Amino acid sequence: MTELDALGPIEINDLFVLLPHRYPFLLIDRIIDIESDDRATGIKNVTVNEPHFNGHFPGAPIMPGVLVIEAMAQTCGAIVANRHSKGKRKLVYFMTIDNAKFRKPVVPGDVLELHVIKLKQRNTIFRFDCNAMVGDEKVAQAIISAMMVDPEDVA
Numbered sequence: 001m002t003e004l005d006a007l008g009p010i011e012i013n014d015l016f017v018l019l020p021h022r023y024p025f026l027l028i029d030r031i032i033d034i035e036s037d038d039r040a041t042g043i044k045n046v047t048v049n050e051p052h053f054n055g056h057f058p059g060a061p062i063m064p065g066v067l068v069i070e071a072m073a074q075t076c077g078a079i080v081a082n083r084h085s086k087g088k089r090k091l092v093y094f095m096t097i098d099n100a101k102f103r104k105p106v107v108p109g110d111v112l113e114l115h116v117i118k119l120k121q122r123n124t125i126f127r128f129d130c131n132a133m134v135g136d137e138k139v140a141q142a143i144i145s146a147m148m149v150d151p152e153d154v155a
Contacts, residue, residue, distance in 0.1 A: 008034070009030050009031060009032045009034070010030060010031040010034065010078060010079075010082060011030050012029060012030060014082075015028065015030070015031070015078055018077075018078045018081040018082055018085070019074060019077060019078055019081065020091060021074060024050065024051050024052075025070075026074070027044055027067055027070050027071035027074055028042040028043065028044050028071055028074050028075055028078070028114065029043050029044055029045050030042070030043050031043070031075060031078055031079065034079060034082075036079075036083050037079045037080050037082070037083035037084065037118055037121075037126070038117070038118050039115075039116065039117045039118065040075060040078075040079045040115075040116055041075075041113055041114065041115050041116075042071065042072070042074065042075030042078070042113070042114035042116070043111065043112070043113060043114070044071050044111075044112040044114065045111055045112075046063055046106055046107065046108055046109065046110045046111070046112055047108055047109075048061060048108035048109075050063075050108075052064055052067060053108065061107060061108055062105045062106065062107060063105070063106035063107070063110075063112075065100075065102045065140060068102070068106055068112070068132050068139070068140045069097060069100060069130075069140070069142055069144070071112060071114050071132070072114045072116060072128075072130035072132060072140075072142060072144060073092075073094060073130075073144050073146065075114040075116050075130075076092070076116050076126065076128045076130065076144055076146060077092035077146060079116070080092050080126055080146070080148055081148070084124075084148060088150070089150075089151055090148050090149065090150065090151070091148070091149050091150075091151055091154065092126075092146045092147070092148050092149075093146060093147050093149060094144070094145075094146055095125065095145040095146055095147055096143075096144070096145040097142050097143075097144055097145075098142065098143040098144075098145075099141070099142060099143050100140070100141070100142040101140065101141050101142070102139070102140045103137075103138055103139055103140060103141075104134070104137055104138075104139045105139070106132070106134060106139055106140075110134045111134065111135075112132055112133075112134060112139070113132070113133040113134070114130065114131075114132055115130065115131045115132075115133060116128045116129070116130045116144075117129045117130075119143070124147055124148040124149070125145065125146070125147050126145065126146050126147075126148070127143065127144070127145045128143070128144050128145075128146075129141075129143055130142050130143070130144055
């Protein structure tokens with residue numbers, strides 16, 4: 001695989017190549033506004049038929065905050081893998097989640113925008129400032145650190 005167009009979107013079929021996640025745990029639908037691995041915006045269309053809404057909460061569905069954080073992390077992981085995989089399958093693992101704040105519930109019908117900006121990189125370790133937005137409102141934020149690894153090194 002070659003690096004995808006730095007200015008073009010990463011569509012769902014590209015995400016299947018870049019990330020190991022699949023339904024129901026692939027939490028982004030596309031990535032837009034990409035600048036290498038420096039910044040990007042992930043898009044998650046929140047729909048009522050997602051399995052977590054059956055129990056969180058019946059009659060008042062709210063997307064769990066940990067899934068909002070995971071969606072931010074998947075956006076980071078996809079742009080890191082896109083930029084650094086050199087045609088080989090890579091995994092990106094969480095290392096830290098700092099300063100997480102949840103400001104407003106995310107509900108079915110929302111379009112969740114996941115704005116990620118690389119703060120630092122040291123070898124295969126990355127640190128991102130992440131903000132989740134619905135329209136003009138910030139709904140969550142966190143600083144996420146992750147490490148890119150070869151799948152063969154994990155087994």
